[in-house]
Amino acid sequence: MAFQSMVTGAECATGSNPMSQIMKQFTDDRSLQKDTFIPSTERADSSSFRTARLGASSQENKFAQDFFNQQEHARLQGPVSGIPKFVAPHKEWLAEFKNMSDHPQLWKLGSAEAGMEEAFKRTNDHSKWNNEFLHGPDLPISQITEMPEFEEAFQKNFDWASEYVLKRDKGKGKEKILELDNLSWEEQFAAAQRKAESENFKLDDDLKLFREFEDVWSKSNYRGQSDDDEFNDSKAWESEFGDYIFEPNNPYLKHANPFQEGLRLMEEDGSLSEAALAFEAAVQKDEEISDAWTWLGNTQAQNEKEEAAIRALQKAVEVNSNNLTALMSLAVSYTNEGCDHQAYLTLERWLTAKYPDIAISNAPMHGVMDTHSRVTDLFLQAARSAPEGQGMDPDVQVGLGVLFYGSGEYEKAVDCFVTALNTRKDDYLLWNRLGATLANSGRPEDAIEAYHKALDLKPTFVRARYNLGVSCLNIGCYREAAEHLLGALSMHQTGLNGDIGVNTSNSLRETLNRTFLMMERKDLADKILSGSDVNQFREEFEF
């Protein structure tokens, strides 16, 4: 027990530097230091409980005895010459501390005890320091998170202190031991402990502030994430993105089989914007084809048009709630949009659709963190359930990768994507996901390599080109960034209506605008924002 070790520590009162002992205690459990000593100074009428004495009565408390005996015991072990002499009124006490029975004399305040007194006072000064330390402005998080522990300890000690009956008897000039009530120290302590444990944490000011801060933070940043009701109700959430918006003048509406045409375009590395138009026409002809919605969504995501992708994928899942491809893509898109919780819930749907045998835990879901750990656990179960000798389901790896990416565990996410790539070497989506994870974990050079791999496999992959531009921008290679972004933007142009459609990609133009500003080319920056034809940049840039 930290308290005991503190008072019985051999150097406690006698060491040349009492502070060294105190410092040790701070590292172990700062709270005890604060709480044990501060109340004693606050009892103004008795300078401290050690000097408060009263006649030894038959009700002497075992605790008090133990307490002081321990102190004396410590002193006996320490290098102290003047060993004080004791009264040992209880046989119990004698039995417990046989080694002290050589001194069955009255309590005296020896020089050692006076020294201890002094050290004790000094610790009170340290407690001020402690106080400052705890409330100091540059309080690191690690200490704040320890507050509940602190609070609990505080409770214990507070009760403990209040159970002393401190009286003073100066009559004989000799100070005598304390009297306490009947309960043994152990019992009291245990009771206090139970009480402390049963109470919810009463937050002290710092902790309250911290909670408030957390609350404000979560409310201010993430849509829906601070509100359980809202994110459990996926319908309310989905409506935030609304229905898919179709291009008004879509030539593929006249096509006999736009879905097949779209698949052909994707297969032959045609323009993603063209393919998207084909898939739009397909779902406009028949809204109930979940696969066509999926293709539309995936195409828009690859085309760096995330919102359109989410709308299409939500529709795909609405038409067929077991559409695994759509669920996985949707989870990825939510992650990109910073909708973490929705992403995790979507992954959970994917897992339960594909692995119905995996038990869903009924763990309460109170927030993003809970959902994340629950869904991660499910995916790990699925990963373990792979039959002996067979590789793991790469989709499970992808799901885990997205989960780890969401929680900022990039190294694990990289491992997952790499494992999935082992079985799907030609999956350009995976190469891009690996690249994005590397980029966001501060490894832009490695990321660029992965993006190039993705682009080798799929030259029309606008998103990978955009990501490549972002990485170049973030490492300060502005010219290369501009060229990649211009290249990506040029791919948005369709033969018929330029790149100005209803589903535009703001991210591309905005990023390009900033890149030009970084190059101190405000002329170009203004041009790109006004929606100029990217071909006029070909004179200056190669793309």
Place this chain on the structure above:
Amino acid sequence: MSVKVDGYKSSTVFEQLKVNITDNEAKKKETIKKINAIFEFNVKNSEGKEQIWTLDLKNDGTVQTGKGSAKPDIIIGLADETFVELASGTLNGQKAFMSGKLKIKGNMMLATKLDGVLSTIPKAKL
């Protein structure tokens, strides 16, 4: 005046922030109105060196190296890598704070606006 400092990955982020904040007068006013605070970043790189950047989103709307002329409302101490992770998106300020990666002095509440400031930096997408 450039805010570039060699040896810091965060440097390009601050350069970008400078452009994003100061380029457009209307946008600058809007940002100042929304944020209304002076942030001082104390960035420690992998060599253990520290560099200060100051974002004045209260009076003038400026990004500069070193301390600003006015007293900052919040001082944020963090590693170079952490700043890049924050700017690149998937590490959000809350997560960073909870995991002890941000040391904050001054008005803690202002740290909640950090994501808003950094969201102008483009992010890689899965």
